[in-house]
Amino acid sequence: MAKLTILGSAAAVPDMDHENVYMVLEGKKSALLIDCAGSPLARLRAAGVDLDKLGSLIVTHHHPDHIYGVPSLLLGLRMHGRRALFDIFGTRENLAVIWGIMDLLGWQKWPNPFPTGRHEVKMTEGALVIDSDEFEVRATPTEHSLPSIGLRIVSKATGGVVAYSSDTSPCDAFVRLAQGADILIHESTGDYVGHSTGTQAGAVAGHCGARKLVLIHYPIDADLKALRWEAEKEFGGPVDLAEDFAVYVF
Numbered sequence: 001m002a003k004l005t006i007l008g009s010a011a012a013v014p015d016m017d018h019e020n021v022y023m024v025l026e027g028k029k030s031a032l033l034i035d036c037a038g039s040p041l042a043r044l045r046a047a048g049v050d051l052d053k054l055g056s057l058i059v060t061h062h063h064p065d066h067i068y069g070v071p072s073l074l075l076g077l078r079m080h081g082r083r084a085l086f087d088i089f090g091t092r093e094n095l096a097v098i099w100g101i102m103d104l105l106g107w108q109k110w111p112n113p114f115p116t117g118r119h120e121v122k123m124t125e126g127a128l129v130i131d132s133d134e135f136e137v138r139a140t141p142t143e144h145s146l147p148s149i150g151l152r153i154v155s156k157a158t159g160g161v162v163a164y165s166s167d168t169s170p171c172d173a174f175v176r177l178a179q180g181a182d183i184l185i186h187e188s189t190g191d192y193v194g195h196s197t198g199t200q201a202g203a204v205a206g207h208c209g210a211r212k213l214v215l216i217h218y219p220i221d222a223d224l225k226a227l228r229w230e231a232e233k234e235f236g237g238p239v240d241l242a243e244d245f246a247v248y249v250f
């Protein structure tokens with residue numbers, strides 16, 4: 001089994017029904033968080049994720065809407081009684097920002113500590129991030145206003161592939177990374193530098209040969225029907241608009 005649950009779907013401005021973008025992948029034995037916004041403990045519990053299975057977090061870049069939930073996550077796991085190692089993966093800049101925030105918060109002195117692993121993701125195409133019993137995750141630098149990575153996640157149980165663009169302009173390196181994805185999760189912020197429109201996300205899905213496109217990181221006040229239609233027209237395959245708590249099995 002491999003399951004992806006969207007925990008948040010909105011671009012930088014969230015609302016009551018759409019937290020900022022993050023998601024969780026679950027296998028039989030392990031779970032992996034990608035980016036960390038919103039209220040992670042509440043959302044993970046509401047999504048039915050066993051917190052003892054959650055062993056790692058990959059941060060795609062350090063814009064606040066992708067990382068502001070990290071202190072809450074780490075505090076919540078302590079309160080939950082975690083003792084096992086928790087691994088955090090990100091680029092050198094991402095890790096420096098996260099550790100800087102946590103140091104400002106004095107987390108070394110918090111009660112009930114558990115060990116954390118700090119793992120730098122190389123900014124090279126197809127860099128191996130995680131190779132576990134259940135998942136292989138690779139990353140590629142994308143085109144954003146900060147160092148950012150797109151991800152390709154392969155379930156070793158099913159062979160299914162999910163690719164996630166994070167924030168980026170249309171990017172050839174990400175198209176190569178996401179080739180043949182069963183589910184392509186692509187941002188659709190709009191016509192801004194370092195971001196993509198619905199049409200561009202649709203084109204990327206076509207270039208990747210993706211089986212399904214899921215639009216995410218969209219402005220909640222946009223014309224969402226039009227956004228989806230633009231992507232569908234360009235892609236020609238099935239397009240979903242990500243919703244919080246949507247589940248994809250792959």
Ligand SMILES: [Zn+2]
Nearest residue numbers: 061063144167
């Ligand atoms: Zn960003």
